[in-house]
Amino acid sequence: MPKSKVGVTLRIEVRDDKGRVVKVIETPSRSFTQNFANILSASMWTDRSISGLKNIYTFYDVVGNQVCVVGDASPPSHCYLSLYDVGILFYSEPQYIASPYQSYTIYMPGIWPGSFFCPEPVYAYGPCSPISTSVLSPTLFSFPSSPYLTASGWQMTYSQTWTNVTGSPVMVSSVALVFGMTGDMPTPVGYLLYAAIVDNVTPAVAINPGYSVTFIYTLLYAV
Amino acid sequence: MLAARYRVEVRDKEGKLVTVLEDDSKSFTINFINLLIASHYNQNDVPTFAVYNVIGSPFYTGTTKTPYAGVPWQIFNIDPMLWFFYSDAVPAIWLGTSPCANPALANGPCGSLVACCTTRNFPFSPYNVGPSALCYGLASCSPSLTEEGWAITITNHWLNTSSSPVTIASMALVFAVFALTPGETSSSGSQSLVRTLEPYAAIIDNLSAPIAVWPGYLITVSYTIYFPV
Numbered sequence: 069m070p071k072s073k074v075g076v077t078l079r080i081e082v083r084d085d086k087g088r089v090v091k092v093i094e095t096p097s098r099s100f101t102q103n104f105a106n107i108l109s110a111s112m113w114t115d116r117s118i119s120g121l122k123n124i125y126t127f128y129d130v131v132g133n134q135v136c137v138v139g140d141a142s143p144p145s146h147c148y149l150s151l152y153d154v155g156i157l158f159y160s161e162p163q164y165i166a167s168p169y170q171s172y173t174i175y176m177p178g179i180w181p182g183s184f185f186c187p188e189p190v191y192a193y194g195p196c197s198p199i200s201t202s203v204l205s206p207t208l209f210s211f212p213s214s215p216y217l218t219a220s221g222w223q224m225t226y227s228q229t230w231t232n233v234t235g236s237p238v239m240v241s242s243v244a245l246v247f248g249m250t251g252d253m254p255t256p257v258g259y260l261l262y263a264a265i266v267d268n269v270t271p272a273v274a275i276n277p278g279y280s281v282t283f284i285y286t287l288l289y290a291v
Numbered sequence: 292m293l294a295a296r297y298r299v300e301v302r303d304k305e306g307k308l309v310t311v312l313e314d315d316s317k318s319f320t321i322n323f324i325n326l327l328i329a330s331h332y333n334q335n336d337v338p339t340f341a342v343y344n345v346i347g348s349p350f351y352t353g354t355t356k357t358p359y360a361g362v363p364w365q366i367f368n369i370d371p372m373l374w375f376f377y378s379d380a381v382p383a384i385w386l387g388t389s390p391c392a393n394p395a396l397a398n399g400p401c402g403s404l405v406a407c408c409t410t411r412n413f414p415f416s417p418y419n420v421g422p423s424a425l426c427y428g429l430a431s432c433s434p435s436l437t438e439e440g441w442a443i444t445i446t447n448h449w450l451n452t453s454s455s456p457v458t459i460a461s462m463a464l465v466f467a468v469f470a471l472t473p474g475e476t477s478s479s480g481s482q483s484l485v486r487t488l489e490p491y492a493a494i495i496d497n498l499s500a501p502i503a504v505w506p507g508y509l510i511t512v513s514y515t516i517y518f519p520v
Contacts, residue, residue: 105434
């Protein structure tokens with residue numbers, strides 16, 4: 069079977085404190101996460117069928133909590149949280165995020181930077197060692213608002229800019245495309261945050277004080 | 292993000308494989324892309340997109356036009372227990388007799404719809420779809436990690452139960468979402484909402500060569516969607 073012809077591109081632009089582009093990296097993205105694949109698989113079924121199939125889907129949120137999608141069955145004791153089913157998996161706005169994440173290092177969907185490389189991005193829960201918003205300050209996450217057909221297919225572009233607001237350089241070694249997800253659950257808590265894609269940035273990128281970095285994921289759907 | 296491949300197998304009455312087609316899928320549809328974009332928003336700001344179900348009837352994301360899907364829920368749904376409750380439609384790969392002029396802008400497989408449903412009004416009947424089959428015989432229950440990335444495979448078997456050969460020239464991967472339409476107003480002034488299941492085509496492809504399926508023959512169609520790793 070031939071290799072897939074379409075995929076995901078990660079572009080990284082670093083700008084100095086005057087807004088001049090000083091560095092650009094563009095590379096194919098490597099890693100949809102196992103968590104994304106499991107959430108997508110679970111979203112094909114209603115709660116009744118998940119129970120009937122005796123198939124519990126599990127995934128980890130960005131904090132590393134194990135979440136179980138169990139249908140009408142009783143959740144195993146190791147589940148931090150359980151859902152009956154999965155309904156939404158691409159939520160990209162800052163409102164209605166479940167409360168535990170609102171006090172986390174980063175608190176909304178977006179493209180999160182991390183200071184460490186991830187040993188295996190495909191199994192990572194998020195960027196490795198996420199960088200606090202008090203170090204790199206984010207703009208709002210930009211996500212698709214209308215269909216855009218290119219010669220390569222339907223193009224979906226996600227971007228977010230982070231500015232170093234400290235007095236020291238900051239190294240970015242990994243990034244993650246983080247979405248909100250939700251489903252029916254015993255007590256609604258808002259959207260849970262999970263990483264759909266995790267990539268290492270090689271070589272790592274240094275962001276000097278006052279400099280900003282923009283991460284752009286371009287996803288293509290074949291046409 | 293997504294690359295998909297389709298595979299088509301036809302077996303004769305004895306189960307012998309007589310035809311195999313396999314190719315890259317060409318066309319995620321605009322209907323899928325509109326639902327996907329709408330699912331990034333919350334209920335208060337979701338944009339209004341017209342989405343067309345497989346037979347070409349519109350419904351809308353958001354809540355400003357009816358029938359409305361709001362923020363579309365479970366845009367990848369292929370759960371037959373749900374579908375059978377609302378209709379005689381069968382998830383998830385439907386077949387048409389003609390190629391589509393522009394699959395990305397089509398609403399479903401083109402020409403006559405010949406495989407979609409459990410009723411006898413169509414030449415093809417679903418085969419091996421039900422609770423006794425693993426994941427209803429429709430899908431891989433869990434994603435598998437392949438050389439191409441995470442792979443999710445969705446499959447249908449259709450048996451030609453008519454007395455004539457049928458030519459297949461296009462196929463569509465059909466998911467479903469719910470839409471709501473205001474119904475009757477009660478004496479207390481509250482208005483009911485009628486919930487309808489809206490099957491829509493996420494991917495449509497013309498087959499690289501039309502295939503004739505003879506009476507009693509079984510056609511197996513599958514899509515595998517790859518997420519790069």
